[in-house]
Amino acid sequence: MAELPSIQPEKRKSARSARWENFARGLYRFRSNTLSMLGLTMLIFILLVAIFAPIIAPYPEDAAGKTRVTARLQPPSEDFAFGTDKIGRDIFSRVVMGTGLALQVGTVIILLATTIGVTIGAISGYAGGWLDDLLMRITDIFLTVPALVLAIAMSAALGKGIINTMIGISLVWWPGFARLTRSLVLSLREEPFVEAAYGIGAGHMRIIFRHILPNAVSPIIIKMTTDFGFAVLTAAALGFIGLGAQPPTPEWGAMINDGRRFFPDEWWIATFPGLAIWLMVFSWNLIGDGLRDVLDPRSRR
Amino acid sequence: MNIRFYILRRIALVIPTLIGLSILTFSIARVVPGDPVGLAAGPQATEEIKAALRRELGLDQPLPVQYVNYMAGLFRGDWGESLYTRRPVIDALRAFWPATLELTTAAVIIATVLGVPAGVISAMYRNRLPDHVARILSLFFVSFPSFWLAMIFQTWFGLDLGWFPISKRLPVLVAPPAATTGLYLVDSLIQLDFETFLVSLRHLFIPALVLSFGAFASITRITRASMVEALEKDFVRMERAIGIPYRIIIFKYVLRNALIATITVISLNFGWLMAGAILIETIFDWPGLGLYAVKASLSLDFQPIMGIAILYGIVFSIVNILTDIVYGVLDPRIRYG
Numbered sequence: 001m002a003e004l005p006s007i008q009p010e011k012r013k014s015a016r017s018a019r020w021e022n023f024a025r026g027l028y029r030f031r032s033n034t035l036s037m038l039g040l041t042m043l044i045f046i047l048l049v050a051i052f053a054p055i056i057a058p059y060p061e062d063a064a065g066k067t068r069v070t071a072r073l074q075p076p077s078e079d080f081a082f083g084t085d086k087i088g089r090d091i092f093s094r095v096v097m098g099t100g101l102a103l104q105v106g107t108v109i110i111l112l113a114t115t116i117g118v119t120i121g122a123i124s125g126y127a128g129g130w131l132d133d134l135l136m137r138i139t140d141i142f143l144t145v146p147a148l149v150l151a152i153a154m155s156a157a158l159g160k161g162i163i164n165t166m167i168g169i170s171l172v173w174w175p176g177f178a179r180l181t182r183s184l185v186l187s188l189r190e191e192p193f194v195e196a197a198y199g200i201g202a203g204h205m206r207i208i209f210r211h212i213l214p215n216a217v218s219p220i221i222i223k224m225t226t227d228f229g230f231a232v233l234t235a236a237a238l239g240f241i242g243l244g245a246q247p248p249t250p251e252w253g254a255m256i257n258d259g260r261r262f263f264p265d266e267w268w269i270a271t272f273p274g275l276a277i278w279l280m281v282f283s284w285n286l287i288g289d290g291l292r293d294v295l296d297p298r299s300r301r
Numbered sequence: 302m303n304i305r306f307y308i309l310r311r312i313a314l315v316i317p318t319l320i321g322l323s324i325l326t327f328s329i330a331r332v333v334p335g336d337p338v339g340l341a342a343g344p345q346a347t348e349e350i351k352a353a354l355r356r357e358l359g360l361d362q363p364l365p366v367q368y369v370n371y372m373a374g375l376f377r378g379d380w381g382e383s384l385y386t387r388r389p390v391i392d393a394l395r396a397f398w399p400a401t402l403e404l405t406t407a408a409v410i411i412a413t414v415l416g417v418p419a420g421v422i423s424a425m426y427r428n429r430l431p432d433h434v435a436r437i438l439s440l441f442f443v444s445f446p447s448f449w450l451a452m453i454f455q456t457w458f459g460l461d462l463g464w465f466p467i468s469k470r471l472p473v474l475v476a477p478p479a480a481t482t483g484l485y486l487v488d489s490l491i492q493l494d495f496e497t498f499l500v501s502l503r504h505l506f507i508p509a510l511v512l513s514f515g516a517f518a519s520i521t522r523i524t525r526a527s528m529v530e531a532l533e534k535d536f537v538r539m540e541r542a543i544g545i546p547y548r549i550i551i552f553k554y555v556l557r558n559a560l561i562a563t564i565t566v567i568s569l570n571f572g573w574l575m576a577g578a579i580l581i582e583t584i585f586d587w588p589g590l591g592l593y594a595v596k597a598s599l600s601l602d603f604q605p606i607m608g609i610a611i612l613y614g615i616v617f618s619i620v621n622i623l624t625d626i627v628y629g630v631l632d633p634r635i636r637y638g
Contacts, residue, residue: 035437141321144614146576149594150329153606156598157329233446237580240448241595256449264456274449282444285518289440 026294036290042283050100062089063097065248073266083268085258089248091268095276098250102232102280105166105251109231110224112170117177118220122208124178125185136182142175151234155243162245165238169231180223184216191215218295226288229281236277252277311625315618319611323375326610327368330603337601341384358384375611381604383597390608393593398612399483400470401582401589405575406484407509412516412574413567419517420524420563421556427529435525439518447577451511451584458507465507468586475500508585515577516570523566527559534558561632568624572617 030036054060058081062068068088076083082091124135142150147169154168188194189212197211238244239253247254252273259269338360342351355361359370374381380390419439423432459467470485471477478488478497485501531537532555540550582591590609597605 035433137317137321140318141325144318144322144617145610146572146613146617148573148576148579149610149613150325152579152594152598153326153329153603153610156601156606157332157603229444236446237448240446240580241583242599253446256446256452260452263452264460267456270449270452274446274453277446277449278444281446282441285440285444289436 029294030290033290033293035286036293039283039286039290042279043287046099046103046280046283049096050103053096053100057090057093057096059090059093060097062093063248063250065089073262073269075266076268082272083266085255085269086262091255091272094250094255095252095272098252098255098273099276099280101162101245101249101251102236102277105162105235106228106232106280106284108166109170109173109235110228112166113173113227113231114177114220114224116170117174118181118213120174121178121181122185122213125182126189126204126208126212132182135178139175139178142172143179147172148234148237151238152241152243155238160243160246162235162239162249162251165235165244169234169238173227173231176227177220177223180219181216184219185212188212188215222288222292222295225284225291229284229288232277232284233281308622308626311622315622319614319618320372322614323372323607323611324368326607327371330607331364331367337384337603340601371607380608380611383605384602385600390604393605394590394608394612397588397590397593399480400587401575401578401591402616403470403484403486403505404508404512404578404581404587404589405571407505408512408574408578409516409567409571411509411513412520412570415513416517416520417524417560417563420521421528421551423521423525424528424532424559425551427525432525435521439521442514443518445514447511447515448580448584450514451508451581454507454511455584466504470504470588471497471501508581508587512574512577512581516567516574519566519570520563524559524563527562528555531555531558557631561628564624564627564631568620571620572613575613575616 071088074084124132150172151169158164236253239251240257245251245254255273256270419435423435458465489498579591582589
């Protein structure tokens with residue numbers, strides 16, 4: 001009797017290695033995309049600036065509000081590359097020292113918003129029924145008003161300061177993630193592998209975390225990346241209004257607010273923090289755009 | 302399902318959301334750790350004066366009672382009053398709202414006029430130079446902090462070049478046109494006052510342009526994506542096969558199919574830009590809701606903030622309903638329901 005051809009063990013790829021292969025392929029596509037590599041390069045530059053800020057900044061103590069009365073409102077020069085502000089602080093040092101803060105702000109907002117949003121979205125999509133209805137109505141309430149308006153109200157209520165700004169923005173930023181996750185879970189829930197997992201007796205938690213969410217990661221990561229820049233922009237906007245970071249925190253939006261009175265005569269005070277925000281947001285947008293191509297091939301053909 | 306029933310149903314669905322929104326804003330306004338009343342009464346106010354002010358504003362009552370009173374007021378057209386100016390919120394909203402509406406609408410129009418053709422060109426020259434240029438430009442501009450770019454543009458176009466006025470809706474000496482809608486462009490046309498029309502258009506242009514940058518990228522992207530999708534449909538191949546000129550296929554058949562997705566994004570952008578207007582208004586001293594909102598939020602004056610949030614919610618809901626109706630007009634296949 002002829003031997004039945006057995007399934008070669010090395011051909012049965014585990015889900016993990018298949019995922020890894022997808023990742024490697026995606027990485028290749030990402031690397032061959034000039035614009036996203038440009039964005040990544042910019043972001044690495046920003047990260048390096050943030051890490052080595054105390055070394056790069058010629059006057060790191062200016063971030064804490066040290067004054068230099070003899071050098072008020074100096075235009076850019078050899079001593080002060082980006083000029084000085086109304087109490088003589090070096091703008092270059094403050095912009096450099098603010099880099100880490102901006103990255104932290106974006107990271108905290110996006111991580112908090114993703115955690116809240118993905119949890120609510122996953123519960124909503126998986127449970128269905130009245131719980132889904134209830135959670136989605138709550139999400140709708142947040143989505144009826146533009147995030148910035150609610151963020152202003154939240155930050156005003158919580159009180160000024162960068163920590164409250166981050167909390168306030170996160171509390172209005174999650175609904176987008178909830179909607180996205182719910183729609184992903186809704187379609188994944190019907191997949192045969194989920195049914196199979198249910199069939200062999202896997203619990204709800206295991207199904208959600210081991211079988212559904214890993215397959216929903218790509219769109220969520222795309223949204224996290226593209227939202228990062230806009231979260232930084234929103235925090236800067238609150239700082240600019242005067243609700244966010246308070247002096248002497250070297251927050252870029254607050255620095256623009258500070259320089260507004262002196263614009264355009266002492267243009268450097270507001271100009272350089274603005275360019276810094278732009279660089280940060282632009283790099284994240286380029287990366288997000290590239291990731292979208294890689295992880296969601298339908299979006300770009 | 303007939304369209305009137307459909308619209309009524311949509312409106313009915315919006316009401317619980319708006320009630321939820323009023324609960325949300327009310328809760329935000331009441332968790333304030335600071336002491337708005339103490340702030341408003343001034344540093345010299347005694348406890349009795351503060352207590353009297355609280356009683357007058359109904360702030361000494363239990364929260365649920367306060368909320369019910371507030372809701373009842375909303376329906377009567379009494380949206381509370383500002384702690385500082387003691388002016389009714391609804392009057393302020395009425396006075397400031399048209400300026401914000403005019404600015405936002407102009408920005409949405411500019412973003413559409415620039416973004417849709419950019420998306421169409423990107424799709425026609427997919428993965429070639431014009432596509433890349435449109436993509437870079439839209440990401441380039443959307444990344445600027447709008448309030449910062451507003452300052453720069455104000456200086457360049459207003460001060461240095463002198464092409465446009467630097468602030469406000471009209472020069473001090475020009476009387477606003479008789480208010481029918483509160484939109485100066487519309488009102489001046491109704492009055493056939495073309496001079497005022499042009500002057501207010503010049504005031505509007507730069508703020509609206511800066512505001513529009515926030516919407517340019519998403520409109521371009523969705524137009525491009527849905528054009529690409531529509532271009533691959535069988536009917537396009539068929540039309541090309543029977544010899545219909547490419548231009549006609551693009552503009553008459555493909556674009557119409559692609560626009561449905563674009564319209565959703567445009568209506569979403571309307572809401573976002575309405576919020577973005579808050580920042581632009583502070584730079585251009587544009588007498589809209591934004592200036593009012595910023596002042597109120599800095600002084601913990603929550604009645605106006607609640608009013609603004611609810612107004613934004615109502616407007617955004619109306620825009621969404623209108624969008625759904627436009628869908629039906631553009632695409633008869635969409636069954637209402």
